[in-house]
Amino acid sequence: MLVFIGMGLWDERDISLKGLEEARRADEVYIEFYTSKLIGTNLEKIENLLGREIKVLERSDLEENSRVLVREAKAKNVAILVPGDPMVATTHSALKLEAEREGVKTKIIHGASILSAVCGLTGLHNYRFGKSATVSYPYGKPSATPVNVVKANWSIDAHTLLYLDLHPEPMLIPTAVEILRKAGLENCFAVGIARAGSEEPAVKCDFLEELCQYDFGEGLHVIVVLAKTLHFMEYECLRTFASAPSALEKLVR
Amino acid sequence: MLVFIGMGLWDERDISLKGLEEARRADEVYIEFYTSKLIGTNLEKIENLLGREIKVLERSDLEENSRVLVREAKAKNVAILVPGDPMVATTHSALKLEAEREGVKTKIIHGASILSAVCGLTGLHNYRFGKSATVSYPYGKPSATPVNVVKANWSIDAHTLLYLDLHPEPMLIPTAVEILRKAGLENCFAVGIARAGSEEPAVKCDFLEELCQYDFGEGLHVIVVLAKTLHFMEYECLRTFASAPSALEKLVR
Structure with missing residues (x-):
C-alpha cells in the first residue's frame, strides 16, 4: 500500500490525527x-513527532525512479509525507497512477x-x-503563461491564484511582480500572501506594481491577481484583512 | 480572540494537531x-476527542445574530469548529470581518x-x-447559474467543481444531474465524487447523464464537469481512478 499524507501548510503540527x-x-x-516546503519546521522536528526515521525523497525518486517506490509499496506499507494536500502537484497523481x-x-x-x-x-x-x-524563473524570454491565464480568467471575471517557483529557491513577491510586468501584466490589483497557515501570515492588497514596496517577510509567497470586479463583501474583507487602498472600490459591481 | 478551526473532510480525526x-x-x-457536514462522525465523538462540551451553532447564530459570538470573543478565547477549511464558505469571512x-x-x-x-x-x-x-434545489424555475459557470469555464477550457446543496438535506448526484439537464447542460463528461476523505471514496467518470446509473452510496456528493479537453495524464488517471469509458479519449488534446 502507498499512502500519501498531506502535511498542511506550515509546520509539523498541521498534520491531521489520521x-x-x-x-x-x-x-x-x-x-x-520538492513540490512544496514546510517553512515552519524541519526534518528533525517531524521525525521527533513521529518517533521514527524519515527518508527524504528527491525529485528523481518521485519521477524517473518512481518504480523503486512502487515496488517497495507492493510488499510493505509505504507512507509519503507531502507538504499541503497531496496530488495538487501532478507529480503525485502520476505516482499514484503508476x-x-x-x-x-x-x-x-x-x-x-x-x-x-x-x-x-x-x-x-x-x-x-x-x-x-506558476510564475517561473525566466530563462531567456519571460514566459507568457501566467499572464495568459490571468487574461483568460479576466474574460470570465475570475481571480487568479499564482504559485511562485520553488527552484532553485522559493521566489519572493517582488521578483514575481517584476516577471509578470515584463510579460505584459499591468493596471491591475493583486494580493500578496506570505506564510499562509503560520501564526503571522502577511496579506496585502494593492496595485500589482505597488506590492514590491511592501515587506512580506520570509516565504512561502503567492499572489492572487484580482478579477475585474469584486463582490462588495470581497472589497470589505480586502480593506480589513489586506489593507487594500480605497481605490479598490471602483471594482465593486 | 475568535479562532476558526478547520475539521477537514470526513471524521473527527481529520482535525490537525494544531x-x-x-x-x-x-x-x-x-x-x-450549516455550511458543510462531517458524515463520518457525530457531535459526541468530537466532544470525546476534545474532552469537553461543544455547543452547536445554527445558521442564525452565524449570520443575523453574529454579534453575540463577536461580543463573547471580545472577552474570551472562542473557537468555532468548521467542516472542511474555514472561510471557503462566505458566511465565515463575513463573521471574521465583523x-x-x-x-x-x-x-x-x-x-x-x-x-x-x-x-x-x-x-x-x-x-x-x-x-x-452550487447546484441548488429548484424552487420553481431551475436556476441557470451552475450551467452558466460551466459554460464560462468551457470558454477558457477549464473544469468546474459543482457543490451540491445541503439544505434541507444533502443533495445526491442523480438529483443534481437531473437539475443540470433540465437547465440545459448536456453532451459532456463529468466525474461524480462521494465521501472524499473517507476510507471508501467513490469516484466515477462518465457522460453526465450516465452518472445517474451509478450507485455512489452515501454523501456528501460533488460533481466535476470536465473541460472540453484533457491533458493525457488526466485522461489516464480518470481511466484508472474513475473507471472512465474509453470514449473519453476524444477529449485528449
Whole structure:
C-alpha cells in the first residue's frame, strides 16, 4: 500500500490525527520537499513527532525512479509525507497512477492546501477563482503563461491564484511582480500572501506594481491577481484583512 | 480572540494537531454543521476527542445574530469548529470581518477542503479548474447559474467543481444531474465524487447523464464537469481512478 499524507501548510503540527497515526504505523516513511516546503519546521522536528526515521525523497525518486517506490509499496506499507494536500502537484497523481496500474492499493490522507487557505486569508470568494498558474524563473524570454491565464480568467471575471517557483529557491513577491510586468501584466490589483497557515501570515492588497514596496517577510509567497470586479463583501474583507487602498472600490459591481 | 478551526473532510480525526490543541485550550468551543457536514462522525465523538462540551451553532447564530459570538470573543478565547477549511464558505469571512472591525483578533487553523481533495481523487490538474458553483434545489424555475459557470469555464477550457446543496438535506448526484439537464447542460463528461476523505471514496467518470446509473452510496456528493479537453495524464488517471469509458479519449488534446 502507498499512502500519501498531506502535511498542511506550515509546520509539523498541521498534520491531521489520521495522518499522524497512518505515518506511525507505516513500514517505511518518506517525505518530499520538492513540490512544496514546510517553512515552519524541519526534518528533525517531524521525525521527533513521529518517533521514527524519515527518508527524504528527491525529485528523481518521485519521477524517473518512481518504480523503486512502487515496488517497495507492493510488499510493505509505504507512507509519503507531502507538504499541503497531496496530488495538487501532478507529480503525485502520476505516482499514484503508476502504483494502481501495478496493483498497489493507494490512499490519500488530505491536508490543508494553499488553494483553499487563500480564501480565508483574503476574504475572496472561493467560487470566483479561475485557473491557477506558476510564475517561473525566466530563462531567456519571460514566459507568457501566467499572464495568459490571468487574461483568460479576466474574460470570465475570475481571480487568479499564482504559485511562485520553488527552484532553485522559493521566489519572493517582488521578483514575481517584476516577471509578470515584463510579460505584459499591468493596471491591475493583486494580493500578496506570505506564510499562509503560520501564526503571522502577511496579506496585502494593492496595485500589482505597488506590492514590491511592501515587506512580506520570509516565504512561502503567492499572489492572487484580482478579477475585474469584486463582490462588495470581497472589497470589505480586502480593506480589513489586506489593507487594500480605497481605490479598490471602483471594482465593486 | 475568535479562532476558526478547520475539521477537514470526513471524521473527527481529520482535525490537525494544531487545531486540536487550540480547541482544547479555548474558553468556549462551538461547532457548525450549516455550511458543510462531517458524515463520518457525530457531535459526541468530537466532544470525546476534545474532552469537553461543544455547543452547536445554527445558521442564525452565524449570520443575523453574529454579534453575540463577536461580543463573547471580545472577552474570551472562542473557537468555532468548521467542516472542511474555514472561510471557503462566505458566511465565515463575513463573521471574521465583523470580529476584526470590532477589534477582536481572529485566527484560522486550516483544514483539508474538497477544493483540493478533488484533484487527488480524480487526478485532474488543479491548475485547470475554473470557477465553482452550487447546484441548488429548484424552487420553481431551475436556476441557470451552475450551467452558466460551466459554460464560462468551457470558454477558457477549464473544469468546474459543482457543490451540491445541503439544505434541507444533502443533495445526491442523480438529483443534481437531473437539475443540470433540465437547465440545459448536456453532451459532456463529468466525474461524480462521494465521501472524499473517507476510507471508501467513490469516484466515477462518465457522460453526465450516465452518472445517474451509478450507485455512489452515501454523501456528501460533488460533481466535476470536465473541460472540453484533457491533458493525457488526466485522461489516464480518470481511466484508472474513475473507471472512465474509453470514449473519453476524444477529449485528449
